[in-house]
Amino acid sequence: MLKQVSAILALSISTHAGAISIDLGAATGYNLFIKENFTQPGADSxxxxxxxxxxxxxQYDVGVNYEPGTWRDGKQFWTEPGKYSDVLVVGGDLTTTQWAWGNVKGxxxxxxxxxxxxxxxxxxGSTTKATPIDFNAAFTQFNALSQTLAGQSNTGGLEFxxxxxxxxDGASSNDIYVANITGQMLANATDLTAKGLDQNDTLIINVSGKNINFDSLNYGKRESFDALDMSASNILYNFFEAENITFSGGIKGNILAPNANFTFLQGDLSGQVIAKSWTGGWGAQANLWDGFFVPPVEPPPTPTTPPAVVVPEPSAVMLLLFGLLALIVIRCKRA
Structure with missing residues (x-):
């Protein structure tokens, strides 16, 4: 299952067609993994x-990890002050504005x-000249994975x-549920419910179509159906035919679109995106899963130590009196 918050890791699932291995290798741990060019004037990841x-x-901020909807910092990409992680890898040239100052948070x-x-x-942080990722090899792998997932049949019933x-309508098979829909269905959809799935399952939604334009998709309660109790890290949208995708709104789930030019106009996308190219707007915010933000933990209250009881030392006069009393008792016994 896709249980890791930081990435979609290696996974074997058993279906009617046998075992499938999901391994996103080089993309592991990245919020956005783009093969070619990336353009976005503002907002943040x-x-x-x-x-x-x-x-x-x-002026785009990279690796901020603010709590969604606030300016409160979550877990940042360093372990000690001044020791940063690599938060941005660019194979080609990088352009920022002259006003950019500390936009890359690592x-x-x-x-x-x-x-x-x-x-x-x-x-x-620091800047290092290097090309550590083989994007061509990575996307060869992603294309093969995308087509393999697209070849899976529906695990259960599907009603629009x-x-x-x-x-x-159905239960997962070995904790996996596969649903096949069209790009037009996704474009028209406002809600998604699944009474047979729970937070331990992984949902794979194969979306057909070359040119797809969609917006928000709600997983909440509707009519007699309860809300979908799943983390965004357990939902994967596989756009196996897409050449162009335009998105605006809010959605939770990972997006695998290895051959698509992805345009994100505005909104909040919680999940990992793997795409051919990326064009974003000023209001397009990308979050690494729905659980990556780690709110600050209030320190436990310091236990109060009861005040020590000070026993006063006996005064010299009292010691003298006790000594005299002891002498009197001894003499009385001898008499």
Missing amino acids: QGKIAIGGNANIG NLILGGELTQGSSKNAVL KYNNWLIL
Whole structure:
């Protein structure tokens, strides 16, 4: 199951077609993993980003991990002050605005150059010249995985009620549930419910179509169906045919779209995105799963130590009186 908060890790699932191995290898731990170019003028990502081509991040913040809807910091990408993790990998050139200052909340690994006019103060940590990721090999793997998942049949029944409500009717098989839908169904859908799934299952939704435009999808209670009790890290949308995807709104779940140019207009996307290219708007925020933010823990109250009782030392006069009394008792016994 996709239980790790930081990534979709190796997974073997048993279906009618046998065992499938899900291993996102190089993309493990990244909020966004993009094969070619990346453009976004502002907003932020909660997690780390890897880009194979050129990147223009403008005033975009990378690796902030704010609590959604607030400015409160969560767990940052370092263990000690001044010791940062690698939060941004760019295979080509990187462009920021001249006003960028500490936008990259960690270290930068850069294959190309900071282009003319970019702020050299944009990186909070260090900058290293290197190309540590083989994006071509990684996306060869992702394409094979995407097609393998697309070949799986529905685990249970699927109803598209009122032309806006996806209802999955069935129980998972070996903790896996596969649902096959069209891009038009996703575009029209406002709700998704599945009474047979729980937080221990993994939901794989295969979405067909080359050009897909969709927005928010609600997993809450509707009519007699309870809310879908699953973490975003356990939901994978597989866009196995997509060439262009446009998204705006709010959704929780991981997106595998290895051949798609992904355009994120605005909203809040909680999950990992693997795509060919990325174009984002000022209001497009990416969160690393729905559980990555680690709120500060209030320290336990310091136990109060009861005041020590001070026993006064006997005075010299009292010692003298006790001594005289002892002498009197001894003499009386001898008499």
